Amino acid sequence: MEDLKIYYIYHSCFVVETRNYVIIFDYFKNPVKNEKDEISLNEKILNTKKKVLVFSSHSHYDHFNKDIFSWENKFGIIEYILSSDISFGDELQNCHKISENETFVKDRVRTKAYGSTDLGVSFLVEADGIKIFHAGDLNWWYWKDDTPDEEKYMREYYQRIVKEINENKEIDIVFFPIDPRLEEFCYLGGEYFAESVKPKIMVPMHFDENFYICKEFKERIARFNVEGAIIEKTNFLLKLEINI
Template sequence: MKKAKIYYIYHSGFVVKTENHFLIFDYYKEPVGNQHKALLSSENIKEMENVYVFSSHSHADHYNSKILEWEKYNDNLQYILSSDIKTDKNKSNYHFMGEGDEETFQDVYVKAYGSTDIGISFLVKVDGLTIFHAGDLNWWHWKEDSLEEQTLAESLFKAHIEKIKEEKPIDIAFFPVDPRLCEFYYIGGEYFVKNIQPRVLIPMHFGDDVDITKQFANIMNKINIKTALINYPGQEIIY
């Protein structure tokens, strides 16, 4: 089986190091304390080869224009950005994608799937692995919404999952597990794994509430889905 090292940055931000590539998803900040040094320091970025930086949409908790400065330290960066993201310049290494677009960048295949918020989700095939990053694609069941709004949210979400089914098998999937949804925090993730059956699911979009990943893993264990427990920024997960 192909291997990868996954590093949790913060919220929905991750680095995936495959055999020959570094993929950086939805960086917006990296808390640095006594526990760990910055993974995405200028020194580390300088050393990386074949770097692909993904941003699923323009919300401030998924996109930080600081990422565009990284190419000062490494001219080997390709940016794959949702088409709702606006940049000051358009450069040859900026690639904008909307739902349904697919492109191959050298040996990295990327397809943009939809979202139930703005922007897109990413399906990436690289070094023999298939990786899915959901962005803000989720079953956003807000208790304060009307029944009509809740029903619409459910049907939109399920329609997106139906399209993603064609990509099975998926090795690594990043999916929102958002504590703001209260007792409904897990329903999107549960529906996703029952339909897509990724080899490992990595929860995201929980801010500082890492405990929710343990609660979520307990639910997933009952249906035999391997789920990562996230304890702190900078954590390494081996696939």
Template sequence: MKESIIKINYLYNSAFKVETENNILIFDYYLDTVENGSKNASNGAIGEEDLASQKQILVFVSHSHPDHYNRIVLKWKEVNPNIKYILSSDIRIDNKVDDIYMITKDENISVGEIGIKAFGSTDLGVSFLITLKDTIIFHAGDLNWWHWYDESDEDNRKQEVDFKKEIEKLKNERIDIAFFPVDPRLKDSYALGADYFINNINPQVFIPMHFREDYNIIKQFSKKHREKDINIFEISRRGDELSISIKK
């Protein structure tokens, strides 16, 4: 049985670099600076050495909020002209760039051998279900059970209904690796959506996001699910790396 390694780097907030045998996927890139050292994925940002890869690079942007989308990603084509972009249709592109795929909720597209399906969000844009050769990846974007303490009960109830409706659509999908919000700004409700997602979708690997640099909330969340048969990436810094072994 052949083994394939998937390498994942936490960049910042909801941004990750995912490297497989043949592809590099970059999600919701935002912060384009590093605190120390060279600019590369191991330090939490994408640099020229990351972009110079001979592997197929796909850049995903779930929506236009500035903490999920930095226009610098479009300039990466100057370093590697083979980069392809999968962008939510709410994003406006001022200057035409080749190899951009605009995608809307419930749309399916293929980029080479990679299948991409857009699911909805409870905020702006889309979430992504990505089918690779041996692995299925879900990146939630801003899909979450948002429960804000300064919002009305009616608004929070609508958020719950909309969220559960979207998760229902995912129940028939196999998901190996899931990137999903665990947002400390929601206070005691920080894990409402993530708990529901894990209990209903049961991914093999769960990767928290949308927490910026509040690494304590990740430890707290991981401790909650310690008894479950799930691998939770306890991110502790920008550039932090997880290697996952996939048996073929």
């Protein structure tokens, strides 16, 4: 789709630009600027004539930064859709809270909040005919020192949420945490999601500077006929290999 652009900013923050919207997920911080950067987030927000939608999946410091409330746009009001665990002042009229299993619809954009295996929610956003899923901290968090009971609880909890998500067929883009701190289990949640939901594209996140994760994850989910995105650096325009 010619109107679609996806930019990786940092950590779990992405910008999805569609025909009518600039959608920003889980802003944490701007990485150190490089002359080869392919996007300036501040300039993009300030100068776009498209509607700007800002999502934050939960209040952890690496997924939410209150600086988002200081963002300005020359051409219109920015709308914020935030997990209900995030606190903000009542004076911010363009902020909307959402909890698990709730749906929020505005300006032809539909947002459904699903659960998380950590804090907050995950988001399924439908805009301009594109279905975008941002997992937040939803993952199969399998740590090497988990007890059998902890492993069973997490596995069942995660699989239940994925089953609910799978009721929405034909998800186009998924942003999903592939966290190398999980060591040999870091791909477990992503592979299960790819096999169960079969989105068109899965984009890794939450991997710090370990960009090698992207190539390995892409190879692992190819057997499910799911395309994996390669991220090479911060402030990066993704080169998608399939059309949506």
